[in-house]
Amino acid sequence: MTYMLADIELSKPFEPIQLSPGQDGIGLVARWRDRLIGFEMIALASGSTMTVEQLKTLADERFARRILVARLEEDLTHRRSEQERTLPNLSIVICTKDRAQRLSRLLTSLDRVRRQSAFSSVEIVVVDNASVDASTRDAVAGFEDVRYVFEPKAGLDFARNAALHVASGDLIAYLDDDVVVDRNWLGGLAKACSGNPDAGGFTGLVLPYRLDTDAQVFFERRGGFGRGFARREFHNARFDNPLHPVGSGVLGAGCNMAFDRTLLIALGGFDEALDTGAPLPGGGDLDIFYRVLRAGRPMIYEPEYAVYHEHRETIPQLRRQYWTWGLGMMAFLVKSYRTDDEMRARHRAMVRWWFLDQLKSLVRAAGRFRGQELRFAMAELWGGICGLAGEYDRSTARSQAIREKNP
Amino acid sequence: MSADGFKVRHVDLSTAHTSPERGAALSVFWWKDLPLGTQASLCEELPYSHPRLRQLASEFAAAQLEARSSELGAPLRATYEGWPKPELSLATAAGIENPVKSLDSVACSSSLPGDEISVVICTRNRGSALSDCLRSVSAQRSPPGEIIVVDNSSDGNARGLCAEFSRVRYVHEPRPGLSVARNAGIRASRLTIVAFTDDDVEVHPGWTAEVARAFADRNIEAFTGLVLPARLDTAAQRFFQFTLGGFGTTFVPLIFDRRFFEETRPSGAHVWKIGAGANMAFRRSVFERIGMFDERLGAGAAGCSEDSEIWYRLLATGGACLYEPRAVVFHHHRSDWPGLKRQIRAYMKGHVAALLVQYDNFGDRGNIVRICKQLPAYFLRTFVKSLLQGPPGRLGILAAEVQGWVAGLQYALRLGWRKRRIPVRMVANANEETV
Numbered sequence: 001m002t003y004m005l006a007d008i009e010l011s012k013p014f015e016p017i018q019l020s021p022g023q024d025g026i027g028l029v030a031r032w033r034d035r036l037i038g039f040e041m042i043a044l045a046s047g048s049t050m051t052v053e054q055l056k057t058l059a060d061e062r063f064a065r066r067i068l069v070a071r072l073e074e075d076l077t078h079r080r081s082e083q084e085r086t087l088p089n090l091s092i093v094i095c096t097k098d099r100a101q102r103l104s105r106l107l108t109s110l111d112r113v114r115r116q117s118a119f120s121s122v123e124i125v126v127v128d129n130a131s132v133d134a135s136t137r138d139a140v141a142g143f144e145d146v147r148y149v150f151e152p153k154a155g156l157d158f159a160r161n162a163a164l165h166v167a168s169g170d171l172i173a174y175l176d177d178d179v180v181v182d183r184n185w186l187g188g189l190a191k192a193c194s195g196n197p198d199a200g201g202f203t204g205l206v207l208p209y210r211l212d213t214d215a216q217v218f219f220e221r222r223g224g225f226g227r228g229f230a231r232r233e234f235h236n237a238r239f240d241n242p243l244h245p246v247g248s249g250v251l252g253a254g255c256n257m258a259f260d261r262t263l264l265i266a267l268g269g270f271d272e273a274l275d276t277g278a279p280l281p282g283g284g285d286l287d288i289f290y291r292v293l294r295a296g297r298p299m300i301y302e303p304e305y306a307v308y309h310e311h312r313e314t315i316p317q318l319r320r321q322y323w324t325w326g327l328g329m330m331a332f333l334v335k336s337y338r339t340d341d342e343m344r345a346r347h348r349a350m351v352r353w354w355f356l357d358q359l360k361s362l363v364r365a366a367g368r369f370r371g372q373e374l375r376f377a378m379a380e381l382w383g384g385i386c387g388l389a390g391e392y393d394r395s396t397a398r399s400q401a402i403r404e405k406n407p
Numbered sequence: 408m409s410a411d412g413f414k415v416r417h418v419d420l421s422t423a424h425t426s427p428e429r430g431a432a433l434s435v436f437w438w439k440d441l442p443l444g445t446q447a448s449l450c451e452e453l454p455y456s457h458p459r460l461r462q463l464a465s466e467f468a469a470a471q472l473e474a475r476s477s478e479l480g481a482p483l484r485a486t487y488e489g490w491p492k493p494e495l496s497l498a499t500a501a502g503i504e505n506p507v508k509s510l511d512s513v514a515c516s517s518s519l520p521g522d523e524i525s526v527v528i529c530t531r532n533r534g535s536a537l538s539d540c541l542r543s544v545s546a547q548r549s550p551p552g553e554i555i556v557v558d559n560s561s562d563g564n565a566r567g568l569c570a571e572f573s574r575v576r577y578v579h580e581p582r583p584g585l586s587v588a589r590n591a592g593i594r595a596s597r598l599t600i601v602a603f604t605d606d607d608v609e610v611h612p613g614w615t616a617e618v619a620r621a622f623a624d625r626n627i628e629a630f631t632g633l634v635l636p637a638r639l640d641t642a643a644q645r646f647f648q649f650t651l652g653g654f655g656t657t658f659v660p661l662i663f664d665r666r667f668f669e670e671t672r673p674s675g676a677h678v679w680k681i682g683a684g685a686n687m688a689f690r691r692s693v694f695e696r697i698g699m700f701d702e703r704l705g706a707g708a709a710g711c712s713e714d715s716e717i718w719y720r721l722l723a724t725g726g727a728c729l730y731e732p733r734a735v736v737f738h739h740h741r742s743d744w745p746g747l748k749r750q751i752r753a754y755m756k757g758h759v760a761a762l763l764v765q766y767d768n769f770g771d772r773g774n775i776v777r778i779c780k781q782l783p784a785y786f787l788r789t790f791v792k793s794l795l796q797g798p799p800g801r802l803g804i805l806a807a808e809v810q811g812w813v814a815g816l817q818y819a820l821r822l823g824w825r826k827r828r829i830p831v832r833m834v835a836n837a838n839e840e841t842v
Contacts, residue, residue, distance in 0.1 A: 010497060032501075056497065064500040065469055071500070072465035072472075075507040195458035230466075233459055237451040239431075242798075298456075356795065 001218075003027045003041065003211035010037065010063055014055045021047040027211050027220065030059070032067045034184065036306055038229055039207055041221055066229060085194045090119040091169030091261070095127045095159035096177035097277075100135035102310070107143045109180040118190040125167055127151050129159040152406045155277050155399060157270035157284045164269050169261060173202075176255035179307040180209055188304030189258060192231075200297025201259040201289070203252025204305030205229070215318040216311040218372070225253045225309060232301040236293050245293040246336070246343060246350045249329070254285030256307045259292065267291050272403075273396040274331060280395045282328025290336060294343075315372070319379045326383025329354065331392040351388070358384060413639045420464040421514070429453045433639055433648070436467060440516035440613055442633060442732055443467035444658050447649065467658070468510045472503065474659035475513045517733075519623055521549040521615035523599045524688070527592035529585055530606035531559040531707070534568055536739060541572050543609040549616040550574070552598045559588040559707065585684075585705035586713040593691075593699055602630075602688035609637060610686075610736045617734035618688050628693040628726045629718065631682025632734030633658070642800075643747040644740040650798060651751070654683045654738060657730070663718070664727035675762055675777030676719060681728050684714035686736040697724055701764060709818050710757030710811070719765050744800075751804055752811040759815025782812055 003025040006017050010032045017026060025043040029036070040062060044050060092110065096103045103126065114122050125147045128136045140148045151162040160174060173189060175181070182188075185204070192202045206225035211217050220226075227250070234251055238244035254275075264270075267288075275284035292299055312318040330351070337347040358381040365373035414432040421438045431450045436443040444467045448455075455463070473495045503509055526544055530537045537556070544554055554575045558565040561581050569577040580591040593601055602618050604610055614632070621630050634654035639645050647653060663681045671677040697720045705713030718728055741747045759778055766774035786809055793801035 011501065059497040060495070064495040064497045065473065067497065068469040068472060068495065068500040068503070068506065069465045071503070072468050072506045072510075073461060075505065076461050076464055079507060196456060198456075231458070231462055233452075233456065235449075235452045237449045239447045239449050239452065353796075 001025075001214045003217050003220075005029065005208065005211060007031065008055070009034075010059055010067065014052045014059075016052055017050040017055070019044060019047055019049065023047065025217070026050060027208060028058075029207060030063050032063070032070060035070060036182070036184070036205065036229065036304055037066045037070065038063050039226070041217075085197065087119045087190055087193055088170035089121045089168065090117070090123070090189075091163075091167035091172045092122065092124045092175065093127060093160070093163040093167060093172055094124070094175050094177055095129055095156055095163065096131070096136060097129040097154070097159075098131045098133075098136070099177045100139040102177050103136060104139045104142065106175065106177060106180055107140070107146060111143065113181060113183060113186045117186050118194075119171075119186070121169070122186075123147060123167070123169060125149060125163055127159040127163050129156065130154040153402050155272060155402060156275040156281070157272045158399075158402070160275075160284070161269040161272065164261065164264055167261065171258055172261040172264065173258035174254070174256075175307065176309075178209075178310045179206070179255050180310075182207075182304075182306040182308065184304050185306060188302050188306060192300050192302035192305055196233075196298065196300050198298065199260070199300045200263050200292040200295065201257060201299045202305060203227075203258075203289075203299065203301045204256045204307065205303040206253050206256055206307055206309045209308035209310040211311075213313050215313060215315045218315075219311045219318055219321075222373075222376075224311070225255070227252055227301055227303075229303045231303065234289075234293060234299045234301070236296055243346050243350050243353065245290055246333070246346045247353075248286045248289040248293065251289045251299055252285075252301055253309075255309055256305070257285065257288075258305075259288070260297070263292065263295065263297060264288075267295060271335065273392065273399045274328065274335070276395050276399050276402070279398060280324070280327060280331060280391060282324045283332040284328075286329065286332045287335065290332070294340065319376055322376045322380040323383035326358070326380040326385075327387040327391055328383075330384045330387025331395060334388065334392045354384065355381075413645060415636055415639055418460075420460060420467070421511075433636065435635060436463060438464075438468065438471070438510060438514045440733070441471065441514035442635075442658055442735055443471060445635075445656065468506070470659055471513060472506060472509055476503070476509060516613050517549075517616040517620035519549060519616055519619040521547060521551040521619050523622075524551040524602050524615050524618060525596035525598040525600065526551045526554045526602050526604065526615070527557065527589065527596060528555070528604055528606055529557045529559055529588035529592060530565055531583075531588075532564065533606045534565065537565060537606045538568055538571075539609055540604070540606050541569070541575060543612075544604070545572055545574065546612060547610070547615045548612050549619060551602070551615045553596065555592050555595050557588040557592045557595070559583060559585070584702055584707040585711075586700035586702045586708060587705075588707075589705070589713065590699045590702065593694055596691075599691050600688055601691060601694075603684060603686075604736055605685040605738070607739045608634075608685045608736045609739075611734070614686075614734050614736060617731065621729055621731045621734065622688070622690065625729060627729045628690050628696075629721055629728040630688040630734075631728060631730045632686040632736065633732035634683045634685050634736055634738050637737035637739045638742075639740075641742045643744045644742055646798075646800060646804070647740045647747055647750075650801065651804070653740075654685070655680070658732050660732065661730040662727055663722065663730065665722065665725060668722040672771060672773050673776065674781055675773040676722065676765070676771065678715040678718040678722065679712070679758070681715065681718045682730055683738075684711075685738050686734065687714060693721065693726065697721055697726070703764060703819075704757060704761055706753065706757075709760035709815065710753035710755075712754075712757035712761035715758075716761045716764055719761075720768070723765075723769050723771075748804065748807040752807040752814070755808045755811025756815040756818060757811075759812055760819040763815075763819040778812075778816070786812075 002023050004023045005027045007029050024046050028040045030038045126140050128150045130152050140146050149166050151159045208220045270284050271287050274287055312321050333347050362377040365377050412430050416432040416434045418434050419437045429450050433447045435445050556569050556575055557578045557580050559580055563579045569575045578595045580588050600622055636648050668676050700713045701716050704716055741750050762774040762778050789805050
């Protein structure tokens with residue numbers, strides 16, 4: 001199954017979108033005067049055309065209200081002349097390992113946006129996380145004005161923490177190497193940052209980079225990393241969710257996040273026992289979101305601060321990803337349960353809720369006779385069980401071993 | 408949820424750039440006199456930041472513009488859930504010039520006189536609440552043509568209080584029952600529009616003006632408005648508002664008409680979504696057409712639902728009701744837990760009795776489906792959910808609901824209840840009556 005990714009500008013006259021044979025749908029990225037307004041997955045007959053009429057109907061139903069909201073917001077902003085705030089210095093950090101090609105792709109997209117930035121200064125730091133050969137170093141050398149740092153301790157959070165100390169910016173924006181930034185990515189971050197000077201961190205929208213395989217289409221249809229097109233604000237507690245902030249997955253994803261660097265240093269950085277490469281590739285983002293909120297600093301989700309993520313290509317890779325989600329979630333919960341006494345009741349309730357929710361989706365998938373969905377749900381549930389059964393301790397031991405190997 | 412000091416706070420988004428207060432609260436957002444929406448927040452989430460207020464303002468305002476600008480085809484017709492069906496198109500969203508100015512013009516409040524409005528307040532042994540209510544009705548921007556208090560207590564204990572308000576006419580109706588009292592109020596009133604509110608309510612200063620505007624603008628027979636909580640100090644009040652949904656949270660005008668009736672008919676026509684008896688009004692002519700309140704229903708008799716049963720008769724005979732949230736009243740929810748339980752039990756009892764009465768009047772099987780299938784399914788679902796997730800206290804309320812359900816069946820099936828039916832005349836041409 002293959003979907004075509006198409007961009008549509010809603011303020012201009014529409015043109016029909018022609019699918020080539022073998023394409024079974026469209027992933028439609030909609031903008032209004034260049035501002036991201038919505039994303040829709042539309043299943044169509046292979047090789048058919050999406051007509052102007054169909055596009056109009058879709059726009060009326062899905063995008064019209066958001067355009068009106070966006071216009072009101074702009075109008076209200078103009079009404080009140082705000083004094084220009086000088087934005088802080090920004091460090092953009094990319095942690096990568098043996099993926100020179102994808103890194104070049106990301107750096108190219110960053111090259112386009114960094115010129116027109118509102119920040120006082122922008123530096124780009126690439127942390128090479130124990131790559132086996134020199135290709136990463138060579139890729140970085142091809143770009144102007146990009147710092148290269150080598151981190152011998154393999155593990156994403158080792159790399160993130162290394163960056164924390166070599167970067168010079170007040171604000172530190174992390175990107176994974178499997179993303180490409182949107183043309184308004186930096187503008188979106190600047191907007192979030194100037195409106196919320198007291199925020200501890202920011203997360204952004206994650207859209208698909210391509211939808212060429214069954215796994216990629218399936219993942220995106222199942223929700224992907226999508227967190228919607230409305231700005232959201234997160235605090236230490238929430239009226240409508242008694243478990244918050246324990247379910248910090250709603251805040252965003254680790255592939256596109258930014259923090260106040262001083263705060264992160266004060267919090268002791270990322271937990272290196274989470275995100276230790278292949279055995280436990282997840283949970284570090286949940287943990288840091290949670291700790292920022294617990295430190296009393298709000299976090300902002302800003303949809304204009306958007307990246308395109310290259311989803312897992314094959315079904316086994318995707319199944320593994322769901323497994324790591326379960327694993328990372330439970331490792332994070334076990335860790336928080338031990339370190340944050342005050343919130344223990346919420347951690348316990350979250351574990352109960354999570355397993356109940358997984359069981360529900362398992363039953364749903366079984367009821368619909370969807371074999372693949374069932375296997376994904378089982379993978380995530382199994383990941384959760386493994387995570388609860390001592391994964392955090394195993395991972396702590398692993399990270400300790402890595403630290404000792406690289407004094 | 409922090410137990411102490413939960414407030415109801417009013418924020419005018421047309422002027423407010425920050426709301427400095429920090430205590431946990433339900434914030435009610437306005438654009439001048441136009442209510443926009445509510446948001447409950449804990450003290451950790453407060454004060455609202457400037458971008459947050461702007462975001463709330465633009466989201467609420469978009470809904471208002473969609474529902475109220477005449478170029479967008481307002482007002483909206485209610486869907487199955489009792490919510491608006493979006494009808495905005497890309498061209499209109501893109502075409503509005505200066506949307507904030509459009510909002511300003513939509514928000515301008517009514518200054519129509521209330522001369523044609525009889526306000527009827529039924530009361531029973533609630534002296535202090537009634538005096539607050541009468542004070543708010545007496546302080547209207549457009550004073551109503553007459554104010555009638557129907558005292559439903561046996562000894563007429565509200566007479567002295569009513570004498571303190573010069574414009575209030577006092578009527579004593581010793582036969583118990585809210586429907587009986589409401590009917591006595593209708594008979595005592597003389598003007599073309601009869602507006603009801605309750606003795607545990609305080610009305611907004613612009614209430615009568617907005618009721619007058621709704622009847623002047625549109626050829627409607629019936630009207631309901633927004634009921635907001637006056638206070639949320641106690642756990643019982645917050646439970647009623649947040650867990651049980653209060654008296655509705657829709658902030659855009661809606662038309663409940665034949666289509667809504669037909670859509671929801673298979674499961675008993677969801678007329679209870681139309682509004683609340685604490686804020687409703689009728690053209691006098693409607694009572695001649697479909698009769699007055701059914702005296703078997705309402706507080707003091709079956710428990711409640713005398714309001715929704717009259718809306719059922721209205722819709723079933725081709726009429727329509729406009730819900731217009733501009734007309735705002737503030738209701739004092741029961742503050743103690745036993746009081747809340749009694750109220751919920753009475754609601755369910757009255758609801759079941761009303762469904763049976765409606766079945767008896769019109770023969771719609773949907774009413775029976777609601778009693779025998781939907782309500783038991785709802786009890787079961789709520790039981791499982793509250794066992795697994797809470798919130799605390801939900802099971803006790805559920806027990807009250809089940810008791811009410813049983814009591815409703817018992818009440819309505821008592822011998823001789825059918826003898827007191829109300830004759831109903833169908834509208835000659837249903838289409839003309841629809842707005």
